[in-house]
Amino acid sequence: MAKIDNRPDSLANRITPSYREAALSSSAKPQRRTQAERSEAMRARLAAAAFETISQGGFNALRMRNVANAAGVSQGALMHHFPDKNMLVLAAVEQALELARHDSxxxxxxxxxxxxxxxxxxxxxxxxxxxxxxxxxxxxxxxxxxxxxxxxxxxxxxxxxxxxxxxxxxxxxxxxxxxxxxxxxxxxxxxxxxxxxxxxxxxxxxxxxxxxxxxxxxxxxxxxxx
Known part of the structure; x- marks a missing residue:
């Protein structure tokens, strides 16, 4: 896959506004959040990591291990939210197009x-x-x-x-x-x-x-x- 010039350097910059807030809050000082909110924040973080992985290395780089490493979580945590690769692929394409929507x-x-x-x-x-x-x-x-x-x-x-x-x-x-x-x-x-x-x-x-x-x-x- 072609490399694109002028791309954001950090993972946080690749997360849509609502996803960015959720992802960043997952590593901030613990707050009183519901289980659903914590789960959504983690899914956002993993979706951003999947997008980042493909953006940097092409589709062939989309392996559970690579995405887990990019997100800074275990493979078990990743598979809890995305049990199979197809679910992760859909999350990555959603992340890409949500970013484009916010840019419009x-x-x-x-x-x-x-x-x-x-x-x-x-x-x-x-x-x-x-x-x-x-x-x-x-x-x-x-x-x-x-x-x-x-x-x-x-x-x-x-x-x-x-x-x-x-x-x-x-x-x-x-x-x-x-x-x-x-x-x-x-x-x-x-x-x-x-x-x-x-x-x-x-x-x-x-x-x-x-x-x-x-x-x-x-x-x-x-x-x-x-």
Whole structure:
């Protein structure tokens, strides 16, 4: 799996806000928490460790021993919460896509943002996902799971369930900016295809001026159709 530049260095930085609070509290001064709260904190810590393990070493590095070491717990503690590898895989892909969801900023745009500003923000948001380890962890898990016909549908459903709200949120924002619902669906799909294609192309070629020109043409074409 490709290494991604500019990745956070610490495990805590890879945990979503709610998960980060839970994970950090598990190592802080003991507080009066319920068993359910302690269990949730540990699951969050282990999910973050699974994500970290795949991010650093690829899917083949996802072994119970490696995840337990990354989380600083025993294998027995890990298997108490995730009895088999498939459950851990689902936790890792959820962690990757939850991180991506928290990174998304569709709702952060001002209601009166210009149409071009909205389009550029969509491209930036997609770029932030497809050029990050969130994407490579998710795609690596999905590709590996495709070899298991019984497990693969579970992974597909989980990935779809976590990514669909992202696309729907941008579709709604484009409608607010003046495009039709049908146009908005096409725009989000085509933008995702364009940006993910650029991310994959980086395996054999660096970014160049043509990449920016393709983006500019996409933006200008959709501004003209509004």
């Amino acid at each position: 900023d569709a709702s952060a745009l001002a209601p009166d943002a210009s149409p071009e500003t909205v389009l550029r923000a969509l491209i930036d948001d997609l770029h932030g996902f497809f050029f990050s380890d969130r994407f490579w962890v998710a795609i690596g898990i999905t590709l590996e799971a495709s070899r298991d016909q019984e497990f693969y549908p579970d992974v597909r459903r989980r990935v779809s369930g976590l990514r669909t709200p992202f696309y729907e949120g941008w579709q709604q924002r484009l409608v607010v900016a003046g495009w039709t619902e049908e146009q908005s669906r096409i725009m989000v799909r085509s933008a995702a295809a364009m940006v993910s294609g650029s991310a994959i192309r980086r395996f054999w070629a660096p970014s160049d001026e043509l990449e920016a020109a393709v983006t500019d043409q996409w933006v200008n074409d959709w501004l003209a159709r509004r």
